[in-house]
Amino acid sequence: MGYSFDFRSVSFGPLWEGLIVTLQLTVAANIIGVVLGFPLALLIMSRFAPIRLPAMLFVEFFRCTPAIVQIVWFFYCVPMLFNVFLGSMTMGILALGLNLMAFNAEAYRAAIQAVPREQLDAGIALGLNPLQRTLYIVLPTAVRASIPVLLTNGIGIFQQSALVAIVAVQDLMYQAKTLATETYRPIETFTIVALVYFAVSFPVSQIVGYLERRRQLMMS
Amino acid sequence: MTMSFSAPLVKIKSLHKSYGPHIQVLKGLDIEMKPGERVVVIGPSGGGKSTLLRVMMGLEKIDSGSISFAGKPYISSEAADKKTVIDTEVRRSIGMVFQHYTLFPHLNVIQNLILAPCKVRGENKASATKRAQALLERFGLGAKASAYPAQLSGGQKQRVAIARALMLDPKLMLFDEVTSALDPELVAEVEQVILQLAAQDMPMMIVTHDMWFAKNIASRVIFCAGGVVVEDGPPEQVLGSPKEERTRDFIERVFHIRH
Numbered sequence: 001m002g003y004s005f006d007f008r009s010v011s012f013g014p015l016w017e018g019l020i021v022t023l024q025l026t027v028a029a030n031i032i033g034v035v036l037g038f039p040l041a042l043l044i045m046s047r048f049a050p051i052r053l054p055a056m057l058f059v060e061f062f063r064c065t066p067a068i069v070q071i072v073w074f075f076y077c078v079p080m081l082f083n084v085f086l087g088s089m090t091m092g093i094l095a096l097g098l099n100l101m102a103f104n105a106e107a108y109r110a111a112i113q114a115v116p117r118e119q120l121d122a123g124i125a126l127g128l129n130p131l132q133r134t135l136y137i138v139l140p141t142a143v144r145a146s147i148p149v150l151l152t153n154g155i156g157i158f159q160q161s162a163l164v165a166i167v168a169v170q171d172l173m174y175q176a177k178t179l180a181t182e183t184y185r186p187i188e189t190f191t192i193v194a195l196v197y198f199a200v201s202f203p204v205s206q207i208v209g210y211l212e213r214r215r216q217l218m219m220s
Numbered sequence: 221m222t223m224s225f226s227a228p229l230v231k232i233k234s235l236h237k238s239y240g241p242h243i244q245v246l247k248g249l250d251i252e253m254k255p256g257e258r259v260v261v262i263g264p265s266g267g268g269k270s271t272l273l274r275v276m277m278g279l280e281k282i283d284s285g286s287i288s289f290a291g292k293p294y295i296s297s298e299a300a301d302k303k304t305v306i307d308t309e310v311r312r313s314i315g316m317v318f319q320h321y322t323l324f325p326h327l328n329v330i331q332n333l334i335l336a337p338c339k340v341r342g343e344n345k346a347s348a349t350k351r352a353q354a355l356l357e358r359f360g361l362g363a364k365a366s367a368y369p370a371q372l373s374g375g376q377k378q379r380v381a382i383a384r385a386l387m388l389d390p391k392l393m394l395f396d397e398v399t400s401a402l403d404p405e406l407v408a409e410v411e412q413v414i415l416q417l418a419a420q421d422m423p424m425m426i427v428t429h430d431m432w433f434a435k436n437i438a439s440r441v442i443f444c445a446g447g448v449v450v451e452d453g454p455p456e457q458v459l460g461s462p463k464e465e466r467t468r469d470f471i472e473r474v475f476h477i478r479h
Binding site for chain 2 (some may be wrong): 116125127130136217
C-alpha cells in the first residue's frame with residue numbers, strides 16, 4: 001500500500017466546466033420530463049387503445065432498456081435511420097429528456113390514480129363538470145403527490161447524465177476521464193468527481209425525505 | 221279539519237340498481253318525499269341506503285326507474301339500453317355530505333367553500349368569500365377560514381363539508397353516514413349543525429346508525445332492507461313500535477332496544 005495521494009495535479013477548471021454541462025443536461029432533461037410527462041400520463045390512461053398503446057410502448061421502451069443502451073442507440077441509430085443529428089449536446093438532452101419523460105409519466109399516472117374516489121364524488125356533488133374536476137381537483141392533488149417522485153427521478157437523471165460521456169458530450173464525467181488519463185491520477189480525479197455528484201444529489205434526496213414525511217403528516 | 225295538499229319534493233319510482241349481473245342492491249324502490257320532510261333511512265348494511273343517496277346525487281348509474289325533484293324528472297333509465305340520463309341542472313338543487321371527509325386537501329377552508337360557487341355559478345370571489353365567512357361564523361368555524369383540512373379535527377372537517385354544500389343553496393340535503401367515521405366525542409358538534417339546519421326547515425334525507433340523532437331529527441323514518449322499503453312512517457312508530465318483524469329485529473340488534 002505505497003500509494004501516495006496527490007490532489008494537486010487535479011485541475012478544477014475542466015471539472016467545473018464539466019459540471020456546468022452536466023447541470024445544463026439535467027435541467028433541460030427535467031424541463032422536458034416534468035412538462036411533457038403529464039400529457040404522456042394522460043395518454044397512457046386513455047380509454048382509446050390507438051392512443052393508449054403507442055404511449056405505453058414508448059414508456060415501456062424506456063423503462064425496460066438500460067439507459068446506456070438508449071443513449072448509444074440515440075447517438076448512432078437515430079442519425080443513421082432518420083438522417084438527423086442535432087449536435088451531441090442536443091442529442092444528449094433528448095435522450096435523457098425522453099427517458100425522464102417516460103418515468104415521470106408513470107409517476108404522474110400513479111398520483112392521478114391515487115386521487116381518492118371520494119374527492120371526485122364530492123366534485124360531482126358540487127356540480128363541477130369533468131374538465132373542472134380535472135383542473136381543480138385531480139391536477140393540483142396529483143402534481144403535489146408526485147413531487148417527491150419527480151425529484152427522485154430528476155436527480156436520477158443528473159447521475160445518469162454521466163453516461164453521455166461515452167458519446168463525447170463534455171460533461172463532468174467526460175472531463176474526469178480526460179483529466180485522469182492526462183494526469184495519471186484516476187483515483188484522485190474520480191474521488192473528487194464522486195464527491196461532486198454526491199454533493200449535488202444528497203441535499204435533493206434530503207428534500208425528498210422531508211417532503212414525504214410532511215406529506216404523510218398532511219394525509220393523516 | 222283542513223286538507224293540506226303538497227306536491228312531492230322528491231318522487232322515486234321503481235328504482236332498480238345492481239352491481240354486476242348478480243348483486244342487486246335496489247329492487248324497485250318507491251319513495252315520495254314532501255317538502256320540509258326530514259327522512260332518516262335506516263337498515264342493514266348492503267340494504268341499499270347509501271346506494272339510494274348516491275343514486276339521488278347522480279353518482280351511480282341505475283338499471284331502471286326514475287327520480288324527479290320538484291316535479292322535474294332528473295334521473296331516469298330505460299331498461300332497454302340501461303343508459304342513465306341525468307339532468308345536471310336539476311341535480312344542482314341537491315347537496316350532499318359524505319361519510320369520509322371529502323374536503324379538497326390542497327385548498328384551505330374558504331377556498332373549499334368558494335370553489336363551486338365561483339366555478340359552477342360564476343359568482344365573483346368577493347361575494348362568495350363574504351357568504352362563506354358568514355356561514356363559517358354560524359357554524360362556529362370563523363377562526364378556521366384559512367386553515368387547511370389537515371389542520372382540522374374530524375368534526376370540524378365535516379362541519380366545513382356541510383357549509384361547503386350549503387354554499388350552493390341546495391333545496392335538499394343528503395347526509396350519508398356523516399358521523400360514522402368520527403370519534404365519539406366529535407359526533408355531537410356535527411349533529412348540532414344538522415339540527416340547526418333542520419330548525420330552518422331544510423328538507424333532508426339522512427342515512428345514520430345513531431339512534432339518538434335519528435329520533436331527534438327525523439320527521440319520518442324509512443327502514444330499507446334487501447333493496448326495498450320494508451317500513452315507512454313517523455319516528456315514534458318505526459323506531460318506537462315497529463310493525464314489521466324485520467324492522468323490530470334490526471332495531472333491537474343495532475340499537476340494543478327491547479320492545
